[in-house]
Amino acid sequence: MRYQAPANDLRFLLFDVLGADKLHHLEKYADATPDLISAVIDEAGKLAADVIQPTNQVGDREGCQYDPETRSVTTPEAFKEAYRTFVEGGWTALDAPLEFGGQGLPHTLKFVVDEMVCSTNLSLGMYPGLTHGAISALHAHGSETLKQTYLEKLISGEWTGTMCLTEPQCGTDLGMIRTRATPNDDGSYNIEGTKIWITGGEHDLVDNIVHLVLAKLPGAPDTTKGISLFVVPKFLPDSGERNAAFCGGLEHKMGIKGSATCVMNFEGARGWLVGEANDGMRAMFTMMNEARLMVGMQGLGLAEMAYQESLGFARERLQSRSLSGPKNPQGPADPILVHPDVRRMLMRQKVMNEGMRALALFTGHQLDLSVAHPDEEIRESADNLVQLLTPVVKAFLTDEGYNNANWGLQVLGGSGFTQDWPLEQLVRDGRIARIYEGTNGIQAMDLVGRKLALKGGQLVRTLFGVLTGYLKDQPEAPFREELKSAIKSLEQATAWLATNAPKDPEQAGAAATPYLRLMALTVIGYLWSRMAGVARKKLENSEENAPLLEAKQVSAQFYFEKLLPEIQWLLTDIQSGKSSMMAFSDDHWAA
Template sequence: MNYQAPLNDMQFVLLDVLGVGNLSQFDKYTDASPELIVTILDEMGKFSAEVLHPINKAGDQQGCQYDPETHVVTTPEGFKAAYKQFVEAGWTALDAPVEWGGQGLPHVLKFVVDEMVCSTNLSLGMYPGLTHGAISALHAHGADELKETYLAKLVSGEWSGTMCLTEPQCGTDLGLIRTRATPQDDGTYLIEGTKIWITGGEHDLADNIVHLVLAKLPGAPDTTKGISLFLVPKVLPDSGERNPVYCGGLEHKMGIKGSATCVMNFESARGWLVGEANDGMRAMFTMMNEARLMVGMQGLGIAEMAYQESLGFARERLQGRALTGAANPDGPADPIIVHPDVRRMLMRQKVLNEGMRALALFTGHQLDLSVAHPDATVREEADDLVQLLTPVVKAFLTDEGFNNANVGLQVLGGAGFTTDWPLEQLVRDCRIARIYEGTNGIQALDLVGRKLGMAGGRLVVRLFALLKAWAGAESAPYADQLTSSIQALEHATGWIAEQGIPDPDQAAAAASPYLRLVALVMLAYLWSRMAATAQEKLDRGEGNEAMLNGKLVSARYYFEKLLPEAEWLLRDITSGKESMMAMQEEYWAA
């Protein structure tokens, strides 16, 4: 089926629930009027449906092609033309810095653009997505000379960017990297080593590829405190010569086959230091945190496309009769959407997708407040929420993005298991999102091990203040259920603080269910807010009546059917590590 961007829901969350249109009151975002926001959503909705979606299946079937003699990678048919249209339309510059040719619009608008791109062509969206992260890292940490040389062309999309971290012997534990950087008399460095799983490491979409590479200087500690970040271009801008950094092959993947995932060999390639020596992880985390939010949008984007496909199928596929009487008496059977079990699957997709969208856009809005609000206290509060929720957005949206794609395949039954229908590709494409940019288990450890204790616990204290303030308001729908879930989260947080400090294994064992509990409580908070806003608009006779009534039904479903999971998550957390860690080595395969 053709993709239909969920514009009504996006506008409802952005403008009615979150009040993103108010960002235009701040000096940084004066152009971001509600009218412009609607226009941007409309235009990307059309672009995604008309340009990106039609070439998605071909991208999966053809994949990228590698020539071992020339080290050249060719992207699938149609990708080059679509990428050209994407950059010429200015999508790479949407929220990029104005001084380097960007439009300087709110970050939250890129979130919704990312969702639509990922719904329709996740593989193609990877190329500009990583470039955006490179722009942010270079803008925050690069020397003026590097910014002047590279940023404008990266912002325009004329050049693309990568993030080179992983090596054959190390992924999460980056202290084990072996790539070396040797200082030269002219202030540059010679980079030698091999990186793997590099998205967009080599391709034919852009004139140059700018690699941001983690490496170690001579004498640096063999830990993460000895890592530096270097900019290594494919083509040297001053001379136009080819830098000796080459693709050594493509990874053979189960999904996102139109995205060139490369082995990259740095053979004494010239590079420039970004930021301070031995401070590369801090600089790289600017890019990684942004990438984690983008990956969350990948999960949501795939989940939305899977929902649209399965809903369309369920409305048309005739099988059996409704148990309460024929719903299609003039036909040979009823559409399967009448059957409660199919409804259960579709409702789970719809309600979680809309809740996840609200969570992502709430986080994006906080990101904009953290950089644009004139009040320093508000900026700090917003930044605290972004720091706390980034691992939640990444992990929960990709977990449930994959689950919802899988549920969508189940709705299609046998058809879903064939390549004649798009669900099997969506399932394959989405699976990687739970792994890269830090596995979801790593996100949970980051939340519990770093974020809960950050600034003396200030981040989570502010989260509870936000949640309780809304739950205590007279206008809050489902206030009792929301309050109960907040209390469960408080209990879990206190248990982790009490048990995890003397025994870190207790905190680690609780980390993944705790992250999920945070996500479910956040969705409860946002579904309560969405229900309140929908009822207010209905009472005033405003808006899309069908959508608003659908919001009320969806909120009820969330609180009745999905939020109760919080109860057993609390039991999981507080049961501790014992049964998990009690398995002796000789028991595993006995």
């Protein structure tokens, strides 16, 4: 089935709901007129369907190959031309800084393109995806020399980048890394150590790979405060000399088999410090926060493709008669789309996907405002929302993206379990998104342990300002009472944390995962109310685009009646606290 980019939904969301049609009023985004944004949506949609999608299944079957002789990695054959087309179209440069050859377009557009790429080939999307984080880290923290040396070629896609964080003994707890950096006389460093699970650590799509590597300087403290970031190119840009950064092997994985996940051995490779010594975590978080938002779009992208596939199947597959009388009397049976329980699965996918898209693009829009709005107060408020919602987007969109891909598979029944259909690959590929760039449990801890406390609680107060401001401004808001009650639940949960977490941080840990979900469902509820309200208003004036506008109202009803009520459960869970989780001693677990 050919991928159909959700262009109509994107335009509705960006222009009619979020106000991205006004981005071009900001100096930084003067080029981003609605026409241009619309053209990007359409072109990216075509690229995804025509160039990227055909590489997805073959990439999964072929996988990546490692040659221990040359320590090189071969990517699936079809990836090479697709990557070249992607690069030639300028897609790697979309929101990258103008001064290094980027197009300087709004980040929201990057979100849009990420979704489409991940709908059609997550593995392929990982190569430019990680590069983007490397670009941002170098741009934000690198010296002028480093920027001049690397940025242009990374932005053009001629080179790719990596994030080298994890080691065998540590993933989450980066204070435990053992990779060492010792200064050379010429200002460079000698990097020794082993990194694992390095996406795109070695591959054959480009001539050079630029590793961003966390390592410890001699005498550095044995915590995250002793970590520095280094740039370690595969080939030294000045001399072309092969650097001692070698792939030691590939991981064999459940999915994303076209993405080269490498063990990387730094055998006295030369590296250059990015930013200040012992300040690597800050630069790392520049990459990480970006990567988290991108991973959220991966969850959504896979779920969107699963929805399209399962909808198509449900329309074609004839099985049993409708409970309200035959709908296809000439055929041997009705399409399964008529059955309520099949509709439940499809509605669940559609409504949650569109809600997740709204949450992601709301966050993306705030990111654009945070860097480009002339009013400092608006910039700060937007930045508060982005910081708060980044872990929410990452965790919720990947958990629910995975769930929705599974619902898509379920619509297909036995066919979904066979490799004749793409659903099983979507499920396998999507499983990792709940894990990498910080497991979703870590995202939840970031939210309750860090983001809620930042600026004395200002981030979450900004969110509550948005939510209650909406209720105040919109007395006729659709599903107003349901939304009000959700906001109240989020307030109660936040108050519970404010009371209990300072006395006992384990209470925050116990509440983290349901609290993140509660926040996600509430913010999406706010966005569904807005979408339904805009749709209602537009329909009052014109029949244009009526199917989408009618669908939005029904979808909002489904959301408020069947999905949002989960918050009651989450609040009960949170308020019951840690005691049942922390009571076990060692001998209880396997008793």
